[in-house]
Structure formats: structure tokens, C-alpha cells
Amino acid sequence: MEQLAPEVPDALDPKRVVGTRCRGCDRVTAGCLDRCPMCGSTSVYSVDPVNELVERPALTGASLEFVEPFEELRSVGEMAALLRN
Numbered sequence: 001m002e003q004l005a006p007e008v009p010d011a012l013d014p015k016r017v018v019g020t021r022c023r024g025c026d027r028v029t030a031g032c033l034d035r036c037p038m039c040g041s042t043s044v045y046s047v048d049p050v051n052e053l054v055e056r057p058a059l060t061g062a063s064l065e066f067v068e069p070f071e072e073l074r075s076v077g078e079m080a081a082l083l084r085n
């Protein structure tokens with residue numbers, strides 16, 4: 001059975017979005033930063049935030065679903081989580 005990769009919305013296109021990970025506290029922040037906004041460490045490096053968004057939840061056993069864009073989601077940053085069901 002062929003399994004297709006989910007289509008990544010334009011808002012998460014890695015060519016448009018950059019991220020920074022801190023070696024000190026492991027925080028991932030949107031944008032290209034030279035200092036961690038959480039702990040102040042300058043030991044940071046660039047990451048692909050789309051990979052982070054997909055891999056981190058998977059490590060906890062959570063599932064991830066990409067949906068078609070809609071206005072309500074756009075107004076909250078184009079991401080949301082269902083924490084309990």
C-alpha cells in the first residue's frame with residue numbers, strides 16, 4: 001500500500017519559514033535569531049521549523065494532521081492543537 005506524505009500548507013513552506021533552536025534549553029523559536037529569547041544563550045542554530053513541528057509531537061505519540069487553510073485558523077497563526085479529546 002502506497003502511503004502519501006501530507007501536503008504541507010504554503011504557510012509552512014520551509015523556503016518561507018525559518019527557526020532557531022537553543023542548545024541551552026532546547027527551545028525552538030520562529031525566526032533567525034542569535035540569542036535564545038527563553039534563556040538568553042547565544043548557543044543557537046538554525047532549524048527547519050516544519051521538521052520540528054512534525055517530529056516533536058511524534059516523539060510523544062501525538063498525531064498530526066494538515067488541513068486546508070481557513071480564515072479562523074489563519075487568524076491564530078495557522079496552527080492549532082487539540083490537547084484533549
Ligand SMILES: [Zn+2]
Nearest residue numbers: 022025036039
Ligand atoms: Zn535557551
